[in-house]
Amino acid sequence: MSRRTDETRRRQAATKGASISREVRINRRIRAREVRLIGAEGEQLGILGLTEAQAIADEQGLDLVEVAALAVPPVCRIMDYGKFKYDEKKRAQDARKKATQTELKEVKIRPKTGEHDFQTKLRHARDFLSEHDKVKVTVVFRGREITHPEIARKILTRFEAELQDVGVVEQPGRLEGKAMTMVFSPSGKKPAAAQPPRTGSAGPTPPPERAPGQGA
Numbered sequence: 001m002s003r004r005t006d007e008t009r010r011r012q013a014a015t016k017g018a019s020i021s022r023e024v025r026i027n028r029r030i031r032a033r034e035v036r037l038i039g040a041e042g043e044q045l046g047i048l049g050l051t052e053a054q055a056i057a058d059e060q061g062l063d064l065v066e067v068a069a070l071a072v073p074p075v076c077r078i079m080d081y082g083k084f085k086y087d088e089k090k091r092a093q094d095a096r097k098k099a100t101q102t103e104l105k106e107v108k109i110r111p112k113t114g115e116h117d118f119q120t121k122l123r124h125a126r127d128f129l130s131e132h133d134k135v136k137v138t139v140v141f142r143g144r145e146i147t148h149p150e151i152a153r154k155i156l157t158r159f160e161a162e163l164q165d166v167g168v169v170e171q172p173g174r175l176e177g178k179a180m181t182m183v184f185s186p187s188g189k190k191p192a193a194a195q196p197p198r199t200g201s202a203g204p205t206p207p208p209e210r211a212p213g214q215g216a
Helices: 003-015 050-059 081-099 115-130 143-147 149-162
Strands: 034-038 044-049 063-068 075-079 104-109 134-140 167-175 179-186
Touching: 034 050, 034 063, 044 050, 050 063, 050 075, 063 081, 075 081, 104 115, 115 134, 115 149, 115 179, 134 149, 143 149, 149 167, 149 179
Parallel strands: 034 075, 104 134
Antiparallel strands: 034 044, 063 075, 134 179, 167 179
């Protein structure tokens, strides 16, 4: 491979996608005697003396920005640096918004769910809210269970009490077909330390009651 080919590849690597650092040098702060100049439209203008490159930028009412300081010679680009910084800040803001965009997660539970399963579903809901997602808790009825909506309402009320440190009710409990749902939004509070479920009369809330006429 020829020396010229190596030099060409190094030059392309230095100019292709060159990013501007936070302490970038612009205009009269650039120290190099000569630079490899890229025009405002991305065109290669060759190696020029710093004074000549600055004059071209000044003539266009733009800035001379050093984008690859470690290249030999350094690579400079003609651009509106103020607009570049504004666009860069906006892209960062959009990226943060996208990163924190909430999703709606669903936790399904049955009216006859036992305490162990209830705690598992509760832990899932807590984890989702702690990760800044919304949670839809759905109590699913089967057969004649729908004739006892008060059982589902007690379950949702218990979720509300147990999740109050990490979530707030966005949509109160309501019937949706053969289910009753409640939607929680993350509260933004720091989650409290998890406490083991207590049993017996000292427990925070009793387990869901069974509907009249249901067996053990």
